[in-house]
Amino acid sequence: MNSSASTKERILTAAELLFAQRGFDGASLRQLTAAAGVNLAAVNYHFGSKDKLVEEVFRRRLDTLNTHRLAALSEVAGQPQTTLEDVLDAFIRPALALSSDGSGSLFMRVLARAFAEHDDTLRQFLSENYGHVMRQFTAEFARLLPKLSREELYWRIDLVTGALTHAMSGFGMIQRKSGVSESSHREQTIAHLVRFAAAGLSHP
């Protein structure tokens, strides 16, 4: 099937699918390696352990996602004419671009699971490797919403994060009407999410 791809890539792709469908505990290495068409021992050979494989699944997607997010943010951050919607667009658009890129949509489901799991090891891994992204966006939100107290801002960002994670984890299931192109459907979705988040962040 995908015999052209490397063994590591096939494992990562199959892991992303099964982790999204059955969770990290629910997906066994035997199901996983069978779906990838590789030997059972290949996971421990190439990744060391199942936990390391989980981290690699995150790393592969988050590296590109955060690069795109920071690139988009750097184009609007600190500039006087920048609006709240611009910053939110920089945060949301790369995630939805990932969702529409082949199997990447499954990754948002995996990310939503990681949020629901309150596993300390996984949270620490995510915080260490990608906390700086949220910090940069938070700083820009604080600049654009100077009337909000720090506590109030954190509250609203947390609520927006929950809404966006919830929505984007189910994005693959939202059927677009026939006659509407993929890109225009995505643009509509981005507009929905950006307006909702802007209203939730900036309401009096």
Place this chain on the structure above:
Amino acid sequence: MNSSASTKERILTAAELLFAQRGFDGASLRQLTAAAGVNLAAVNYHFGSKDKLVEEVFRRRLDTLNTHRLAALSEVAGQPQTTLEDVLDAFIRPALALSSDGSGSLFMRVLARAFAEHDDTLRQFLSENYGHVMRQFTAEFARLLPKLSREELYWRIDLVTGALTHAMSGFGMIQRKSGVSESSHREQTIAHLVRFAAAGLSHP
């Protein structure tokens, strides 16, 4: 009968804690029964299986939660002077009352896990026992937001649901300042969530 109810209750309480901490798959019946101080076989004796136990954990909380939500909704639904904030209060207040009631706060974490898991069996169970509540609230939202299309309304309700689930699942972790009573802290939290949800639902 009384001693069996005690055993059942202790199992349910321990299950709620461990399901919130480690997930449905992650929490084993041996950890669970040890924490409850009962024999391993007690789960299968009283509930039939682990899956039935999971359903009972949901049923115990959702029965009272839904009753309180519908009771609060019936006091404001359909009346001309009712505001969007009133309906949201009827939805949010019972959930936070549950959260501050002893170990009930853990249940919101369990509920957040159930949302993240896309398990069909669990979703069907929740839909059967929970669906009519959301339908009644949705009807009232539609009445108060007549300018929104059906599709747009569903979008916003889904986003609000994600935000509230995310926030309330972490409610137990939010430290209230010293000198602030439990009830006033809860009132502040309710006010935060209601205003955020109202802004997200009703923005132009």
Place this chain on the structure above:
DNA sequence: CGTATGCTCAAACGATCGTTTGATTCCCTG
């Protein structure tokens, strides 16, 4: 050609899982 190296393979490891069993204890009722 010979051999070293990276990779794949079937097989087995010990641990833990949910569930079942059969004996034993408890408690209510006649």
Place this chain on the structure above:
DNA sequence: CAGGGAATCAAACGATCGTTTGAGCATACG
């Protein structure tokens, strides 16, 4: 007080888990 169903118990069941092993295969280099 005696009998019987409900509840609890230790123990074991088969299945499945993540991981390890050591032999076998491939390709590249001296």
